[in-house]
Amino acid sequence: MLLTQVGTRGCIRAVSTALRHSPRVVSRDCRITVACSGKHTMAAKTVLIVYAHQSPTSFNSAAHKVAEEALKEQGCKVLVSDLYAMDFQASATRKDISGDLKEPENFKYGDEAMAAWQEGRLSKDITEEQHKVEEAELIIFQFPLYWFSVPAIMKGWMDRVLSQGFAFSLQYMYDNGIFKDKKAVLSITTGAMESMFFSDGISGDINVTLWPLQNGVLHFCGFQVLQPQIFWSIAHTPPNIRTVLLDAWRARLKGIWEEKPLSFASCALFDLSFQGGFRLTSEAKEKLNVAPYGITTGQHMGKPLPPNNQTKSENEAAKKISDILT
Ligand SMILES: Cc1cc2nc3c(=O)[nH]c(=O)nc-3n(C[C@H](O)[C@H](O)[C@H](O)COP(=O)(O)OP(=O)(O)OC[C@H]3O[C@@H](n4cnc5c(N)ncnc54)[C@H](O)[C@@H]3O)c2cc1C
Numbered sequence: 001m002l003l004t005q006v007g008t009r010g011c012i013r014a015v016s017t018a019l020r021h022s023p024r025v026v027s028r029d030c031r032i033t034v035a036c037s038g039k040h041t042m043a044a045k046t047v048l049i050v051y052a053h054q055s056p057t058s059f060n061s062a063a064h065k066v067a068e069e070a071l072k073e074q075g076c077k078v079l080v081s082d083l084y085a086m087d088f089q090a091s092a093t094r095k096d097i098s099g100d101l102k103e104p105e106n107f108k109y110g111d112e113a114m115a116a117w118q119e120g121r122l123s124k125d126i127t128e129e130q131h132k133v134e135e136a137e138l139i140i141f142q143f144p145l146y147w148f149s150v151p152a153i154m155k156g157w158m159d160r161v162l163s164q165g166f167a168f169s170l171q172y173m174y175d176n177g178i179f180k181d182k183k184a185v186l187s188i189t190t191g192a193m194e195s196m197f198f199s200d201g202i203s204g205d206i207n208v209t210l211w212p213l214q215n216g217v218l219h220f221c222g223f224q225v226l227q228p229q230i231f232w233s234i235a236h237t238p239p240n241i242r243t244v245l246l247d248a249w250r251a252r253l254k255g256i257w258e259e260k261p262l263s264f265a266s267c268a269l270f271d272l273s274f275q276g277g278f279r280l281t282s283e284a285k286e287k288l289n290v291a292p293y294g295i296t297t298g299q300h301m302g303k304p305l306p307p308n309n310q311t312k313s314e315n316e317a318a319k320k321i322s323d324i325l326t
Contacts, residue, residue: 045257046077048136052143052154054084059189059234059242064142066246067187070253079132083153089125090156096123114165122163129161138183138256139223145190148209158217167221174267177222183261184223186213187249193233199305206230210310211297215264224261227313262310263318265295269325284325291324293317 049067053060064080071078081088092109094101097116101107116122122130133139143150150158162168172178190197197206214225229252231237231245269284271277280288280299294300297309306317 044075044077045137046079046135047071047138047140048079048081048132049140049142050081050083050154050157052083052141052151052157058144059231060142060144062242062246063187063189063229063231063249066250067140067142067253070250074254079136081129081132081157083157086125088153088157089160090153092156092159096126096160097121098123110164113160113163117163117165126160126163129157130163130166133161133167133179133182136182138185140185140187142187143189145188145192148203150213162217162221172222173220174222175219175264176267177220180222180224182223183226183256183259184218185226185229185256186210186218187229187231189231189234191233191235193236194230205297205305207297207305207308207310214262214310215296215298219264225264226256226259226261227311230311260313262313263296263315263321265299269295287324288321291321295321 047067049064051060051064053064055061068078068080089096092113094107094109094112096109097112099116099119099121101112102115103111113122117130120127141150141154143154146152149155167178169178192203195201196203197209199205203209210228214228218225229249234242234245237245269280271279271281280301285301288295288301291303293304293306294302295306297305300306306315306321308315309317
């Protein structure tokens with residue numbers, strides 16, 4: 001997927017750079033139009049809540065409403081994508097692209113979506129969501145855990161909205177990612193109780209469960225990923241405790257702009273070339289040999305996983321790794 005971008009490197013770099021400087025960019029044949037002129041004042045922050053639950057009486061709905069209220073109280077502009085209410089299309093198909101396909105006989109969604117994004121040919125629903133993403137400084141994903149992941153409708157939002165060129169490129173990924181000035185947080189309800197997701201629990205370590213979404217989707221696009229808000233086994237939590245949990249979520253949102261993000265491995269540690277296989281450099285490996293555990297949940301290097309890597313931004317393991325590397 002990424003390999004195909006190399007030929008259009010210059011164009012993608014220009015588009016991505018412009019994107020990172022402007023809240024509204026439309027690219028046509030690699031010519032950049034900055035649609036929002038004038039100074040971007042930062043008086044009020046903009047937050048996008050991407051919300052996936054079918055029922056307005058659900059706990060997810062309550063958590064979403066609490067977030068919306070708390071952020072508005074702070075003076076934030078809150079954009080909401082209520083995916084089921086919008087009947088948001090979950091599958092990435094050729095219907096997402098209008099106009100002539102680049103390779104109609106050999107349809108490749110990623111390449112066609114990137115070309116369509118550059119030329120303003122992506123479907124209206126995707127374009128509207130992309131404008132919301134561009135405007136937002138923080139994105140909250142509010143959802144019930146489905147099969148250790150997001151519900152299909154939210155996965156579809158990720159597949160279709162975070163498209164190649166718009167949200168990532170070979171040049172701009174991970175800590176060099178296009179959205180590196182934006183924050184994102186997963187706010188999740190589960191059926192399982194917390195201990196089921198301990199490292200000796202039946203569901204396995206929650207840090208492993210969160211890795212694909214937090215690293216593979218959000219951090220890959222550059223987002224500063226804040227520690228997840230997890231409402232464990234919410235249907236089996238007594239009503240008064242549920243109220244306390246919602247109050248804690250409200251309180252957290254008051255200080256969310258000052259939160260330190262989770263730790264990920266910096267691109268600087270890797271040989272970012274095809275010859276080097278995008279693997280840790282030998283210098284980095286040598287330094288990290290003394291570490292008692294891997295760098296992250298994913299880059300464990302065959303060592304014990306760094307505890308709480310995907311759940312706590314302030315953690316001893318991250319500090320140890322950072323001390324070794326500096
Ligand atoms: C397809 C599928 C896959 C799943 N996969 C997993 C999985 O992999 N792992 C896992 O752990 N779970 C899984 N689950 C379970 C799922 O994650 C939970 O059912 C879900 O998280 C519960 O959240 P909810 O908002 O739907 O809860 P609800 O049942 O809507 O809410 C819980 C309780 O909170 C109450 N409530 C609503 N509003 C308020 C309020 N304002 N204040 C206080 N209480 C309130 C509700 O009345 C209800 O009693 C799966 C479920 C499905 C359908």
